[in-house]
Amino acid sequence: MIEPDLSGGLERYIGTTVRGLRLKQELTIADVSELTGISRGMLSKIENAQTATSLDTLSRLARALGVSLTTLFRNYDVPDGGAQMVKRGEGMEVVRRGTKRGHTYHLLAYDQGPTKLFEPFLITMTDESEVFPTFEHPGTEFIYMLEGKIEYRHGQNTYILGPGDSLTFRGDVPHGPEKLIKCPIHFLSIIIYPTPDK
Structure with missing residues (x-):
């Protein structure tokens, strides 16, 4: 056409x-x-x-x-797009606490401006993972399990997560993996940062 x-x-x-x-x-x-x-x-x-x-x-x-x-x-006067595409396996690997042994973090999108709005990660953990880091950050975090089984801590509570499970929580409360139950573990972690007051 x-x-x-x-x-x-x-x-x-x-x-x-x-x-x-x-x-x-x-x-x-x-x-x-x-x-x-x-x-x-x-x-x-x-x-x-x-x-x-x-x-x-x-x-x-x-x-x-x-x-x-x-x-x-239908397509008249529609704004030009500007989507950012990251092909499979091409997410930028970033170093965070725990990455030296059995943890990998692939950043799936990169903010293109002065304000960071969100960060989506694909996180992989293997049975080599021994160190379970604790994280705290501003905003809200959303986790979606793709593979494996993990016990995840948020504050005083722990949650067992398997494929298809999700967890949403405040990022400023200490959180992180508590126990790896079934490896390998793959999950999406999306951090949504608060927007600055104008």
Whole structure:
């Protein structure tokens, strides 16, 4: 399908969208003219952004092309994306307490600004892990277990976590692994930091 042209305003966007939908359905301008009652000349002008058109005309075009009226405008004026993608196995390995023996921390996204909003980690622990570090940090932490079984401490309480289990807690209360029950252990840890007051 032809990608709608966002550079020339709404008329160009509508024109390339209509042409793309028409070609995808293998319809000629004559076919669409017959379905809509709109002249071939007018359809050509619409597709080539040589005229503005009414909502009634657009509605007839949408029906003839088998889409809703909103579909014709779906991607118009949508902000440019800016997603950050980290491919499998390419998360930056970071050093934290416990990483020297059986613990690895892969950072899965990197903040690109002056304020750190969150940090998502993929954490791996093996039966070589002997040192169980205790952490404290601002914000909230969310843990989601992927593999293995662990006893995890938060303050005075401990929780047994297995695959599919999650735990959410305040980061400023001492927390960390208490006991490795079934290795290897893989879990996601997402730290959400408080936003600074403006």
